[in-house]
Amino acid sequence: MPLIRSTFQDELDGVSQTLFDLSVMVSDSMAKATRAIMEKNLPLAEEVISFDENIDTIQHDLDARIIDIIARQQPVASDLRALITALRMSADLERMGDLAHHVAKIVRLRHPEPAVPDAVLKLVEAMGVAAEKIATKTGVVISTRDTVMAAQLEKDDDEMDLLHRQLISALIAPTWEHGVETAIDLTLLGRYYERYADHAVSVSRRVIFLVTGKFA
C-alpha cells in the first residue's frame, strides 16, 4: 500500500515539524523571560505569560493528532514507538513552556522592583543563555535526529548544573545581603532553569532512543 504508507510518512513528518515548532516557541519564551528579568520589562513578562496558553493549545492538538494517527494507521512496532515517543517529547516541551511562564511570573510579581539583584544578575543571565542554547539544540536534534548532538546536550546540562550550584553558593554566602525573600525567588528561578534544561535533555535522550533503540 504505497499510497497509505506515504500519507503515513507525511503524517509522521508533520508530527516532527510540530515538535520542532514547539521547541522554537519554548526557546523563544525562555529567552524573553530572561530578557524580562534583565530589563525589568513587565510587558515582555506578560507576553511570555499569555503566550503559554498558545503552547498548551498546540501541544494539546498535537497529542490529539498523534492519537488519531495511531488509531487510523495501526502502526507497526517501530512506528508506534516513534509516535509514543513523540507524545512524551510533546509533554517535555509543554513543561518547558510552563517553566518559562514561571520565570516570567516572578518578574511580574516583583515589578517594579527587580526580580534579581545586580549581585547575581550575570549568573542568572548565563543560566538564561544556557537554557536558550540547549533548547535551540533540542530543536536541531528533533529535526535532524543527530545523535551526536543529542549526546552533547548532556554536557550543556552539566554547564547549567554548574551555574545552578554557583547561584545557590551566592545565596548562602555570608556576603549575601538581599534577604530571605529574594533568596527564595532565586531558589525557585534556579530550579526552573535547571528543570527546563532537564526536560530538553529528556527530549534529546528520546531522540537517541528512537534512532538507536537504546536509552542514552
Next chain:
Amino acid sequence: MPLIRSTFQDELDGVSQTLFDLSVMVSDSMAKATRAIMEKNLPLAEEVISFDENIDTIQHDLDARIIDIIARQQPVASDLRALITALRMSADLERMGDLAHHVAKIVRLRHPEPAVPDAVLKLVEAMGVAAEKIATKTGVVISTRDTVMAAQLEKDDDEMDLLHRQLISALIAPTWEHGVETAIDLTLLGRYYERYADHAVSVSRRVIFLVTGKFA
C-alpha cells in the same frame, strides 16, 4: 472474538492494577520521607532514596507492557485512549516517586542536623499528611474510577497550596531566625510537596477524562 476481547480486558485490568500499585508505592515513599524529616531518621531516608529505583523499573516495565498491548491488540479509539492515558498516569506517578526521593535527599544532605527547624516542623508535617492523603485517594480513584472523589482531589490540592503559602510566609517573616540556607531547603521542600500534589491531581483529572471524555 470474545476470547481475544476478554484477554484484552484482562490486560487493561492488569494495567490499572499496576497503576494502583505504583500509587501505593509513591504514597508510602512520601509518608516515609516525611517521617524521616520528623525523626531525623537517616536509614529511613536512605530507604526512600534507594526504593525510587524500584518505582522507576516498575513504571518502565508498565510502559513497555502498555505499548505492547497497543501494538498487538490494535485497540479501537476508546480503548486506545485509555491506554495512552495510562501512559500519562504512569509518568505522573513516576514523578511523584522522584519528588519523595528529593525530599529524602534533603534529609540525608543535612543529617545529623535536622532538615527542618522546629519552628515549621508542624507545617511540613501537615504538608506530608496532605500529600499522603491525596496520593491514597488517587489510588482509590485509579481502582474505582470514582469521578466524585477525583473531583474532590482539587480541594485537597487547595489545602496543600494553603500550607505551602503558610510555609513561605514563615520563611519571609521577620521572626525567621534560621538563615538563608535553611530557607532554601524549605523552599525546595515546599515545592516538592506542592508538585507531588499537582501530579496526583493530574492523575485524577485523567481518570475523569477517561470516564466522561471531558477534561476536568
